[in-house]
Each structure stands twice: as structure tokens, then as C-alpha cells.
Amino acid sequence: MPDKKKFDRDSISNTLIMAIGLSLVCSVLVASAAIILKPTQLRNQEEYRQRIILEVAGLMQPGGDIAALFAAVQTDRVRIASGEDVEIYLAKDGDELQQIILPISGPGLWSTMRGYLAVAPDGNTVMGIRFYEHGETPGLGDQVDKASWRDLWVGKHIYGDDGTPRIKVIKGFVRRDASNPDAIHEIDGLSGATLTGNGVTKLVRYWTGPEGFGPYLESYR
Numbered sequence: 431m432p433d434k435k436k437f438d439r440d441s442i443s444n445t446l447i448m449a450i451g452l453s454l455v456c457s458v459l460v461a462s463a464a465i466i467l468k469p470t471q472l473r474n475q476e477e478y479r480q481r482i483i484l485e486v487a488g489l490m491q492p493g494g495d496i497a498a499l500f501a502a503v504q505t506d507r508v509r510i511a512s513g514e515d516v517e518i519y520l521a522k523d524g525d526e527l528q529q530i531i532l533p534i535s536g537p538g539l540w541s542t543m544r545g546y547l548a549v550a551p552d553g554n555t556v557m558g559i560r561f562y563e564h565g566e567t568p569g570l571g572d573q574v575d576k577a578s579w580r581d582l583w584v585g586k587h588i589y590g591d592d593g594t595p596r597i598k599v600i601k602g603f604v605r606r607d608a609s610n611p612d613a614i615h616e617i618d619g620l621s622g623a624t625l626t627g628n629g630v631t632k633l634v635r636y637w638t639g640p641e642g643f644g645p646y647l648e649s650y651r
């Protein structure tokens with residue numbers, strides 16, 4: 431009897447079949463994982479966005495139920511000068527408006543920074559600022575999201591007497607005495623990160639100016 435042909439696992443054709451088969455199995459696994467995990471990812475993203483909005487409004491409580499707390503936040507849309515409808519948030523206590531929470535974004539030194547600015551119902555006083563996405567340098571530009579720096583914004587006035595945005599991140603420390611009438615608009619600089627600070631000034635002024643939410647905030651003032 432002739433010898434049965436032996437399976438040659440090192441042959442070119444078998445190596446190719448094995449490699450292609452393995453690639454197919456892996457791609458099916460990866461694609462399935464992506465599809466199965468998508469709803470969870472979207473849910474987590476939405477929960478993160480809601481948490482940031484609650485945090486900038488000072489409404490987040492440790493261990494609090496984000497969805498329940500977010501029930502106090504109403505979504506609205508504002509048409510800006512470009513014609514785009516931008517989603518904003520109104521934090522309410524019953525029927526009473528507590529804060530207007532506006533999305534803000536713009537270039538820092540290395541990256542586009544994205545965050546939220548909370549404004550009092552007077553349409554002028556800052557109640558909070560929070561950047562949730564940026565690529566600034568750790569230890570330098572990333573101080574934009576340091577709690578102690580964010581706290582410096584609370585109570586600052588966005589607009590000067592002429593109604594234009596005067597709020598500004600300065601270089602160094604704000605002179606808090608009678609000789610500096612601008613202190614109400616000024617925030618201490620970020621040490622070693624003046625350029626990121628300048629970016630924050632520009633983007634906050636842009637979004638609170640005529641091309642951003644300026645006309646909308648004016649309706650509250």
C-alpha cells in the first residue's frame with residue numbers, strides 16, 4: 431500500500447491558511463467586543479459629561495447618584511452668531527434659575543481645551559470653570575484643571591461697564607487692593623504656563639463675546 435500523505439504543518443499553504451484563519455477569528459472577536467461594549471461606552475461618556483456639568487455647578491455630591499442629581503439640570507439650546515445651535519444647561523432649584531452652564535473650547539498651547547463655564551443668573555458673575563479635556567503639559571498647562579486655580583474664578587465678573595468681556599488670566603498674582611479696579615475681572619496666572627493661561631483668556635472671552643453666548647447672557651443682565 432502507498433504511504434498516506436503526511437500533514438505538513440510547515441508548508442507554505444498551511445502556514446497561510448493558519449495565519450488567515452487566526453486573523454479572521456481575531457477580527458471577529460475585536461469587532462464583536464467593540465459592538466457589545468459600545469452602549470456601555472456611550473453610557474459612561476454621558477455619565478462623565480453629566481458629572482462634569484454637576485461639578486462645575488458645584489452640585490456634585492461624593493457618592494451621589496449622577497442621574498438623580500442631573501434631574502435638577504435643564505437642557506436648552508442657544509443659537510450663536512454662526513447660526514449653530516449650541517446645547518447649554520440651566521441648573522434650577524424648583525423654578526428658580528441658579529446657574530447657566532455654557533460649553534467653552536479653544537486652543538491652549540498644545541491642544542484644544544474643552545470645558546464648561548458656570549455663570550450666575552445675573553449673566554455676569556462666574557460660579558465655576560472646569561476643563562475636562564486638554565493635552566497641556568502635566569505640571570505646567572494642566573494646572574487649568576487644578577481645583578485651587580479653578581476656585582480663583584468664582585465671583586469674578588466677566589463683563590466691564592461697556593458690556594464687553596474683560597475677564598483675564600494675568601501673569602503673576604492679582605493685586606487685590608483699591609488701586610486695582612480690574613481685580614474683579616482678573617485671575618492669577620498659571621506659573622510657568624502663561625501661554626495656556628492666555629489661551630484660557632481668549633476662549634472664555636470668545637464664548638462670552640458677541641460670537642458666542644454674549645447676546646444670550648446679555649438678556650439676563
Ligand SMILES: Cc1cc2nc3c(=O)[nH]c(=O)nc-3n(C[C@H](O)[C@H](O)[C@H](O)COP(=O)(O)O)c2cc1C
Nearest residue numbers: 539566567570571572620621622623624625626627
Ligand atoms: C516641554 C515644555 C512643555 C511646556 N508646556 C507648556 C504648557 O503646557 N503650557 C504653557 O503655557 N507653557 C508651557 N511651556 C512653557 C512655554 O514655552 C513658556 O515658556 C511659558 O508658557 C511661559 O510662561 P511663564 O512666563 O509663566 O514662565 C512648556 C515648555 C516646555 C519646554
